[in-house]
Amino acid sequence: MSIILFTSCKKEISDLEFEKNIMTEIFPSLIDSICMDTRLFTNFPPEYGESIFDKTGHYIGVDSTKATKEQKQKLLEWKINTEKIKKDTSKIIIAFNPIIEYSNEDLKEYLEKHFKNTKAFVPKEKIYNEYVLDFQKIKLNNRFELRHINQFPKERGKIWLTKYSFNFSGAVFFSRIQFDHNKRFGVLNGGFACGRLCGQGFRIYIKKTNQKWVIDKIEETWVS
Numbered sequence: 001m002s003i004i005l006f007t008s009c010k011k012e013i014s015d016l017e018f019e020k021n022i023m024t025e026i027f028p029s030l031i032d033s034i035c036m037d038t039r040l041f042t043n044f045p046p047e048y049g050e051s052i053f054d055k056t057g058h059y060i061g062v063d064s065t066k067a068t069k070e071q072k073q074k075l076l077e078w079k080i081n082t083e084k085i086k087k088d089t090s091k092i093i094i095a096f097n098p099i100i101e102y103s104n105e106d107l108k109e110y111l112e113k114h115f116k117n118t119k120a121f122v123p124k125e126k127i128y129n130e131y132v133l134d135f136q137k138i139k140l141n142n143r144f145e146l147r148h149i150n151q152f153p154k155e156r157g158k159i160w161l162t163k164y165s166f167n168f169s170g171a172v173f174f175s176r177i178q179f180d181h182n183k184r185f186g187v188l189n190g191g192f193a194c195g196r197l198c199g200q201g202f203r204i205y206i207k208k209t210n211q212k213w214v215i216d217k218i219e220e221t222w223v224s
Contacts (some may be wrong), residue, residue, distance in 0.1 A: 016131060019176065022186065023177065024134075024175060031141075031142075033215060034190050035169070035170070042198070043085065046074040049067045050063045063145070064120055073166045088195075090166075092165055094146050095159065096135060098135050098148065100130060103189045114204070115207070118177060129135050146172075150166040157196055169194065171192070175189040176188065185205070185216075188203075198224060200222070201221040202219065204218050
């Protein structure tokens with residue numbers, strides 16, 4: 001009995017370490033795919049032109065040929081500001097909770113539906129419900145910089161109201177990965193929040209190709 005228990009624990013630890021390794025490998029791509037510069041995301045273009053309505057009062061579109069001088073000036077300023085943001089090379093700071101937990105929803109069906117002829121791997125016992133990702137040792141590809149969520153205000157909503165001395169863009173989070181039996185395919189949930197009513201959720205499918213784990217597809221699951 002002791003030998004069987006030891007073997008089972010050893011395998012569970014091996015499965016957990018396998019998942020950690022895959023998350024570490026795919027993490028830079030996940031960040032590049034999910035995170036964004038909120039300044040661009042919320043930088044909506046100004047009104048330009050005259051609104052057109054049909055005889056019943058329903059909105060049809062905009063006649064841009066009737067843009068006013070003031071609207072033209074605002075559009076020019078918007079374009080200049082947008083380019084300024086794009087050329088800004090300063091770090092984009094993202095808050096991150098390194099505790100990776102199982103998804104609130106069952107991902108097995110999504111995995112088997114997306115990757116045909118695969119069977120989801122379901123451990124007999126979920127001994128490890130969560131783990132801590134050592135994200136500070138992972139080199140990111142882009143100009144994003146992650147900081148532990150504990151470095152930001154804990155009070156509800158205050159993280160979005162605080163004025164920072166750096167370019168804070170939002171918070172990112174991911175769930176644990178649901179693998180198939182052969183450990184060649186996986187799916188996980190992720191999300192990026194940029195305010196109380198600002199953010200997006202994603203379902204991310206990953207696969208092993210040429211001995212490397214890559215993102216196969218990303219589906220939007222919610223938007224705020």
